[in-house]
Amino acid sequence: MPLDQTPPLNSLGFAKAPADTRVVVAMSGGVDSSVVAAMLAEEGYDVVGVTLQLYDHGAALAKKGACCAGIDIHDARRVAEDMGFPHYVLDYENVFKDAVIDEFADSYLGGATPVPCIRCNERVKFKDLLETAKDLDADCMATGHYIQRKMGPNGPELHAAADASRDQSYFLFSTTPEQLSYLRFPLGHLPSKDDTRALAAKYGLGVALKPDSQDICFVPNGDYASVIRKLRPEAADPGNIVDMDGNVLARHDGVINYTIGQRRGLGIGGLVDPLYVVKLDPERKEVVVGPKAMLATRTVPVKEINWLGDEPLTSRKEWPIAVRVRSTRPPQDAILRPLSETTGEVELVTPEEGVSPGQACVFYDPDSSRIFGGGWIHKG
Structure with missing residues (x-):
């Protein structure tokens, strides 16, 4: 190549050979991040796999097969061994509890409906893990999220995934411009999840048919209330279900058992029109209900x-x-x-x-x- 000629950009956007480009892949042990790691390894990149242990997978909060639980760490390690790149497991339990789980519990106690996956991306994966990637002298960090990073006239832009049914932009809105310059999302352009599983089969990955993990990794079977009871026992205090005028209609076993918009399970019978939860008042231990129009x-x-x-x-x-x-x-x-x-x-x-x-x-x-x-x- 002539000295005055700029090398062509590789698939990750760097003007150098893949072998000279180090990329840390955040590996959850699922099919998506495993395919990203295998794909980049096959293309010749200097891949380093990192898996975060986010909670004690022997504790009651964790569930079998949840993201970053024991089986997932094993699966991520096996992919790294099969594809021939180094893999590290980092203990982030304390960080995860302080930055994600505690706020999740406190938000529920405050009558809100939190989205812990967003805080996990914002405060753990795209903050602490990203800094770890830089400490490992990586040029960038890649994840298995279904979202696209496109170059615009003013720099990198965040775009929804090509497959609307898999798009994860709702959970990644807090990605900053600085983080976006360092992140890569190699799956965002794929037409469907079937294409991802086909790639997993192509690379001979044992996780090719592994089912998708649920969004909230530390909530067993989607039972938020049981998790909150373990973290904040006082959250299960009983109280009244009242209408918009404060009239008591029934009793409840804890505000944490209800969400805005809920209709079923209120224990209020004999009404002509159905009632919905329109407000939660944890301080008064009240669940306020009203007609659908109030929502x-x-x-x-x-x-x-x-x-x-x-x-x-x-x-x-x-x-x-x-x-x-x-x-x-x-x-x-x-x-x-x-x-x-x-x-x-x-x-x-x-x-x-x-x-x-x-x-x-x-x-x-x-x-x-x-x-x-x-x-x-x-x-x-």
Whole structure:
């Protein structure tokens, strides 16, 4: 190659050979991150696999087959051995408990509906683990998340995955521009999860048919209440189920057993129209119920905004965007009105039901797949 000619970029965007490019792969032991590691190893990159032990997999909080439990550490190690790259297990139990589990419990006690997976990405995987990758002299860190990183005129941009059914942008909105410059998401462009499993079979990975893990790794069978009882026993104090006027309709066995929008299991019979949980008041130990119309929300206060737009958030009084207020719902048209660099108010064009404090409000470009960041819904 002539001295004045720049080497072509490799698949990770670096102007050097894959063998000279070190990449730390965050390996959960599942099929997605295993395929990323195997793919990059086959392409000749200097791959280093890292798995985080996030909690004591012998304790009651953990469940068999959960992300980063014992079997998953074993599976990640086996992939590394088969593909011939080093693999390390890092003990992050204390960090995970302090940064994710304790806040999860406290948020529930406060009547919110937390999303611990977002905090885990924000405070553990994309913060502490990312710093570890830099300490290992890695050029970048790759994960198995279904989201895309695309280069725009002003640098890296975050985009939704090609497969909308697998898109994980709701859980990654708090990724900062600095983190995005260092991260890579090699699976985000794949048309479907079937393509990922086909790659796993191609590489001969034992996890090719391994079922997907559930979102919240430390919650057995989705039973939030049992986890909160172990962490905060006082959360199971009984109280009253009341209507909007404060009239007592029934008793309950703990506010933690209820979520905004819940209809079933209220123990209120004999009514013509169904009632829904419209508010949780932990201080008064009350579950407030009302008609479905009370769930409709048009104005959503948002804090801790992470903004990924090209212009400063406060450079405009209004931003026409699309927002997702729950991971299971598609983006809806809205207007974002900034109040500061990190706070704002979102007006939904069509009212949404079940908008709850503690959930994320993620911002999307209404005309493309780009994510403009997001923030946390609060009580206002």
